[in-house]
Amino acid sequence: MISFEDFISVDGIPIYLQILRHIKRGVVAGAIQNGDELPSRRVLSALLGINPNTIQKAYKALEDEGLIESRAGAKSYMSLDVDKTEKIRIQLLENDVGSIVSSLKQMGLSKEDAVSLIEKHWEN
Amino acid sequence: MISFEDFISVDGIPIYLQILRHIKRGVVAGAIQNGDELPSRRVLSALLGINPNTIQKAYKALEDEGLIESRAGAKSYMSLDVDKTEKIRIQLLENDVGSIVSSLKQMGLSKEDAVSLIEKHWEN
């Protein structure tokens, strides 16, 4: 069963997208694998204190991307392979690293300053 | 006059917040200084192809944070000092670096992998 224990919602970003991202990061980390069972919409809704329709929106998006499989009445399961996982890794890293680099560049930091900041914050 | 030539809107994040962030990063980089003149709401609206009300929302937020001063009928100007600038620097760096570190950690990367990625992306 996929865990959402460490899921923390941040405001400003749509909740259903945060759920998407949480699962994708778990896939990249190897914590979520092909065939893994997802919590039902209602259960996850209660667990996170989020409306069932919002969970459904996230799961629907995952289904549209071919990352989960759902059948009416039954549980939903992860549908992964090497290609999908690698595409997610590239998508997430490209997005995250690209945005931080452009941010720090815009603020006038040097590459050394940037690396130093990352290393300092890694411990906390 | 503050420049918006390199401003590129990204979807998913409210435009007025992106304008806020663009100006704050310019302040941190030293490209925007105390007393600098801002483009008028209407001019910036035309320049960026964004509704005047959206520009006004961004400028209003800057005014509420004490970073600009506006008088009805006259131009708006940056209102900065050392303390404000340093607070912005801390606010932006804390936010950006904190989010990238938690992202990469969630994806299972080591500190060395993270630094290596940042360095590789810095050139492009």
Added chain:
DNA sequence: ACAACTGTACTATGTGTATAATACAGTTAA
């Protein structure tokens, strides 16, 4: 003085997100 700009305010509309409340049909296990 006056024309052209400025900031500011207001109403209205459309879209996306999140919520609440129901409803129905398919599955699974006792």
Added chain:
DNA sequence: TTAACTGTATTATACACATAGTACAGTTGT
């Protein structure tokens, strides 16, 4: 079989964001 779960769908409400259009009063330079 049947009770309890499952996914899926629908309607309604509320809020934030972005747009469009209009209006009015303050300033600035000629």
